[in-house]
Amino acid sequence: AQSVTQLGSHVSVSEGALVLLRCNYSSSVPPYLFWYVQYPNQGLQLLLKYTSAATLVKGINGFEAEFKKSETSFHLTKPSAHMSDAAEYFCAVSDRGGSNYKLTFGKGTLLTVNP
């Protein structure tokens, strides 16, 4: 079964600092990978996704992620954190076939941004 592991349930950075949120996947075949963001009391919004085109994926709000097959990783980065980036971030994985398409989520990483 597909799974993802998010390292660090809570990451705290200063405003203007680099944001790095870690995600590793478990799959024998490179899966599709996603990052979603959840602001307080809101639904999930897609930041970016990897579907086997370019390994460096650019998303909304200045975020990007790099798919590294050798490391089975899909870490999310942003060069300079903004206060508005404070939210819960979820990495998710899906397999590549079948009618039973679904996302399997990691446990989430809470990002706090300090002024």
Add this chain to the structure above:
Amino acid sequence: DTAVSQTPKYLVTQMGNDKSIKCEQNLGHDTMYWYKQDSKKFLKIMFSYNNKELIINETVPNRFSPKSPDKAHLNLHINSLELGDSAVYFCASSLTGAGNTIYFGEGSWLTVV
């Protein structure tokens, strides 16, 4: 216009009651989902429907019964509510096929007292 809308947003009810959450999407998608987010923010799929047909039923108690009257709607009915059912329930939708973006609603906060 809201793409995936669900009602109610907040629901407080007593143990043993029956309640429903409604969901509608106006994206023209043919697959809809229910996800449950627990108090630790963990998200887990409950059901998926494709063109009104049940595709995924992820070992959810029989007290939970989804109904899809058409491919734009997927409602969730819960019988005999228990304290452990307190969670946020997210409706979502996508086009059929792996890799397609799944769009989520704003969530329904269910509290069972």
